[in-house]
Amino acid sequence: MAYQEGARTANTSLYYQFYQQAFEMVDTTSIFWQPFLKAAGRTQLEVASLQARQAQAFVYWAHRMMQPATPADVYSAHAELWTTIAGQYMETVPRVAAVVEKAAGAVAPTVQPLPTKQKRDGLILLDRQSQGELAERKVA
Numbered sequence: 001m002a003y004q005e006g007a008r009t010a011n012t013s014l015y016y017q018f019y020q021q022a023f024e025m026v027d028t029t030s031i032f033w034q035p036f037l038k039a040a041g042r043t044q045l046e047v048a049s050l051q052a053r054q055a056q057a058f059v060y061w062a063h064r065m066m067q068p069a070t071p072a073d074v075y076s077a078h079a080e081l082w083t084t085i086a087g088q089y090m091e092t093v094p095r096v097a098a099v100v101e102k103a104a105g106a107v108a109p110t111v112q113p114l115p116t117k118q119k120r121d122g123l124i125l126l127d128r129q130s131q132g133e134l135a136e137r138k139v140a
Contacts, residue, residue, distance in 0.1 A: 039103030043096055050092045057084040 013019075061081040065074070 035103045039099050042099040046092055046096050046099065050088055053088050054085055057081060057088070 058081070061077055064077040069077075
């Protein structure tokens with residue numbers, strides 16, 4: 001008996017066609033949910049970046065509060081903390097809005113305008129007589 005190498009013609013599972021169709025359906029529908037997943041990921045990155053910068057500002061504020069200072073220095077430290085936090089929010093909000101706008105634009109398809117309609121049919125049917133003259137068609 002000789003060993004024959006080659007591709008099997010029969011599938012190993014009875015459910016092969018079902019799973020094949022399911023995977024193809026997921027691939028087809030992924031064009032709708034992938035922009036949302038990307039937008040969620042980008043938003044999480046922006047928020048994580050904001051939290052990291054605010055944590056640095058808070059640690060710097062706490063460091064300044066531990067040093068002996070006058071009430072004016074405490075007031076300036078508080079003012080600096082809130083100015084820094086507000087500035088960081090002002091920097092982050094446009095980037096998050098751009099991510100959301102990009103995700104919304106990816107799902108909304110652009111509708112192409114219809115081609116312009118011709119004024120009249122360009123094909124004119126004429127009957128030629130034997131002498132080469134043109135005659136109009138007579139309709140019964």
